[in-house]
Amino acid sequence: MKYNVINSDGHTIEPPDMWERHVPKKFHDRIPRLVKDPKGGDAWEFHRGVAPMPIGMVTTPGKRYEEFHWFGSSYDTIRKSCYDGKARLEDMTYDGVDAEVLYPSQRTMMYFMDNEDDDFHKAGLDAYNAWIMHEYAAADHDRILPMFQMPNLGIETSLSELKRAKQEGYRGVVLSRFPSGNPALSPEDEPFWAEAESMGMPLHIHITIGGERRAAGSAKAAAAQSATAGANLMGGTLGAFGVIMGNFVHDGLFDRYPDLKMVGVEVQAGWIPSVLEYWDDRYWRNRTMANSQLKLLPSEYFHRNWLVTFIIDRFGVKNRHDVGVKNMMWSTDFPHHGSDWPYSRKIIAEMFDGVPEDEKNDIICNNAKELYGLKDS
Numbered sequence: 001m002k003y004n005v006i007n008s009d010g011h012t013i014e015p016p017d018m019w020e021r022h023v024p025k026k027f028h029d030r031i032p033r034l035v036k037d038p039k040g041g042d043a044w045e046f047h048r049g050v051a052p053m054p055i056g057m058v059t060t061p062g063k064r065y066e067e068f069h070w071f072g073s074s075y076d077t078i079r080k081s082c083y084d085g086k087a088r089l090e091d092m093t094y095d096g097v098d099a100e101v102l103y104p105s106q107r108t109m110m111y112f113m114d115n116e117d118d119d120f121h122k123a124g125l126d127a128y129n130a131w132i133m134h135e136y137a138a139a140d141h142d143r144i145l146p147m148f149q150m151p152n153l154g155i156e157t158s159l160s161e162l163k164r165a166k167q168e169g170y171r172g173v174v175l176s177r178f179p180s181g182n183p184a185l186s187p188e189d190e191p192f193w194a195e196a197e198s199m200g201m202p203l204h205i206h207i208t209i210g211g212e213r214r215a216a217g218s219a220k221a222a223a224a225q226s227a228t229a230g231a232n233l234m235g236g237t238l239g240a241f242g243v244i245m246g247n248f249v250h251d252g253l254f255d256r257y258p259d260l261k262m263v264g265v266e267v268q269a270g271w272i273p274s275v276l277e278y279w280d281d282r283y284w285r286n287r288t289m290a291n292s293q294l295k296l297l298p299s300e301y302f303h304r305n306w307l308v309t310f311i312i313d314r315f316g317v318k319n320r321h322d323v324g325v326k327n328m329m330w331s332t333d334f335p336h337h338g339s340d341w342p343y344s345r346k347i348i349a350e351m352f353d354g355v356p357e358d359e360k361n362d363i364i365c366n367n368a369k370e371l372y373g374l375k376d377s
Helices: 018-022 085-095 106-113 118-139 155-167 187-199 219-250 272-286 298-305 314-318 344-351 357-371
Strands: 006-011 033-036 042-045 099-103 144-146 203-206 262-265 306-310 328-330
Touching (some): 006 357, 018 118, 085 099, 085 144, 106 118, 118 144, 219 262, 272 298, 328 357
Parallel strands (some): 006 099, 099 144, 203 262, 306 328
Antiparallel strands (some): 033 042
């Protein structure tokens, strides 16, 4: 095995019988249920009586852009690699991709995480984590690298699940809520950051993080929070993540935990130089008035502690030295509609035209290889 191209952000869709097989029977009246969409395709129904989530735009590989649509896709018509690990290896090889880092569907995870029932919440996430690691990725753990979805059940559970993820061989975890369950960074999160740093476990934020611990409010309130977050992202995903990343930096988190590694997933890279320039300018102007205790420039924390993934970002690649060559990781978003399977080699060749080979190799392979401890064999 030799790694040359690593997709640092991919996804799956759960097979039709997955929830029945992995969630205890006492919860089967509430598990996601496969139903039909208005065009006869498949859709996942989460809340009974609420419009289901169709699968069309998260299963697009092999389709022309003009064929993209939420409705009309079914498990009989999508590529099997969307939900079968062995088929995924075949499609990766056909696309020229050696390994993929996989993230869960956040619309599915939020269904469980926004539920007030702690046991149901945990059962849903346990089901996903078991399926993705022990079934899907079992096709080849050197090539399929799933990230562990963290729950939202308070700091003690976050700590125990972080340790479990490490013990079970996951190479990183996904944070959709803060470890303590608080709506923002807080002192209660500190043990989690310390543990993650000590075990060398990368922490990933897929576009956004936040929200109350669901036990603090009703399911209706949790759903409202999710809807608000979704609306904000549709209006400005990159700007929203810049605020998130800035909060981590200006909190002083990386002074306390200098070896902690964090990844902004599916957030692109071209906007970063402007944000770093702004951060540093405001730091110099306001550090005395604001009583800032930061030991380094804000931009230095980004370059030391953060990586970001991008899909199509010619501006980011062009300005890679201002972003940081070692801070960027290429991705495909397969099988979502951002993916251009099976043309990844074509996309790489076009996007990296004129880029020195060593810099290109860092961005499309070596940075992920180093972060996740992958070894050629």
